[in-house]
Amino acid sequence: MAATSNELDFEFHPFIRVYKNGHVQRLMGTDSTPPGTDPQTGVSSKDVTNIIPETEVYVRIYLPKLSSNNNQKFPLLVYFHGGGFLVHTPSSSIYHNYLNALVAESRVIAVSVHYRRAPEYPLPIAYEDSWAAFQWIISHSNGDGPEDLLNHHADFRRVFLSGDSAGGNIVHNLAMAAGNPDAGVNLEILGIALVDPYFWGSDPIGSEGLDPERKAHVDRLWPLVCPSCPADDPWINPVAKGGPSLAELGCRRVLVSVAEKDVLKDRGWLYFQVLSRSRWMGMVEIHEAEGEEHCFHLHDLDCEKAKERMRRLADFFNSDMLPIV
Structure with a gap:
């Protein structure tokens, strides 16, 4: 039957x-929230489809409210949403509202990327889609790309990648790919911000073993989204023995943001520690939100801890540390 x-x-x-x-x-x-002008922040957004022909991949571009200078340029933030590689899009209200607030606070132009999701499209498809979208974005670096908003308003001397949970995982893996001299990235990524990044591994570390039920739940996710991958694949465990060195990370600065009650917290701390001890020549910092759960900031943008997390991101994106030319 x-x-x-x-x-x-x-x-x-x-x-x-x-x-x-x-x-x-x-x-x-x-749920799907359409783009437009946010009445609270003045941030405007639009969708650009057909980034990768014959796929559902698209981007949503967010532009802060302009001053009298219509040619004003802003740091460029490329954002990757979370959801365990399984759920959410840039149109999900929780991400649309967050990007409006983040863009208003940070005064960046943001491109929120939608990638194809597991289980229909297992990894590495999300990585491939994200890389292709990033290539499309940087095709505007000379001011002659297909999207005028990026041509006119993106400062490609100040390029940042950020994402939460699975999106943070994507950001790390894209930065590792960008560190390869043969990758064809003709600009510098100034910094990456990993928010409650989804990293894991076969052997428990720190507090992971204190809650077997919660650990078992996380253990189930990776085989679901990447059936062909071992538990300690460098994609999910960037500090695994035998994997590429974090010294190859293709950016100058890293911010890791973790939450005290998040089961993934210790992986974020380990990433910070290993990167700090590596031969990587950049600057890395970490911040832990006390008493908070995984991606708490998305659910209450007005709570003080969420505002603090956003302020730290805004400061990170607006550092005056420009590339040497």
């Missing part, structure tokens, strides 16, 4: 249900 849509194969709560006929039901992040 053929499988029907209501025959459940498995569930990964609270993200998805997968049915035996291959249908995937996403349980969160399915």
Whole structure:
């Protein structure tokens, strides 16, 4: 008998249900907020589709409210949303609202990237989509790309990558790829900001072993999004033995932001420690939000800890440390 849509194969709560006929039901992040001008911040946004032909990949561009200078340029932030590689898009209200607030606070022009998601599109597809979108973005660096907002308002001397959770994982892996001299990246990434980054590994570290149920839940995710990958693949465990050295990271500055009650916290700290001891020649800093859970800031933009996290990001994106030319 053929499988029907209501025959459940498995569930990964609270993200998805997968049915035996291959249908995937996403349980969160399915709402869609259209682009436009945000009445609270004055930030305007627009979608650009067909970034990668014949795929669902698109970007949403956010521009802060302009002064009288219509040719004003801003630091460029390329942002990658989280959701365990399974859920959310730049159109999800939780990310659209966050990017409006972040762009207003930081005075950056932001490009929020949507990549194809697992399980229909397992890794490395999300990495490949993100890299292709990044290449499309930097095609504007000479002022002659296909999107006028980036041609006129993006300062390609100040390029930053940032993302939360799975998006932070993507940012790290893109920065590692950009550090390869053969990658063809013809500009410098000034900095990357990893917010509650999704890193993991086979052997528990720090407090991970204190909550076996929570650890088991995280253990299930990586085989779901990357079935062909071992538990300590450098994509998920950037400090794994035998993997590429963090000294190859292709940026000048790194900010790691973690939350005290997040099960992923110790991986963020380990990343910071290993990077600090490596031969990488940049500057790295870390901040921990006391008493907070994973990606708490997305759920209450007005709480003081969320505001503090945003202020730190804004300061990071607006450093006067320009590349040497």
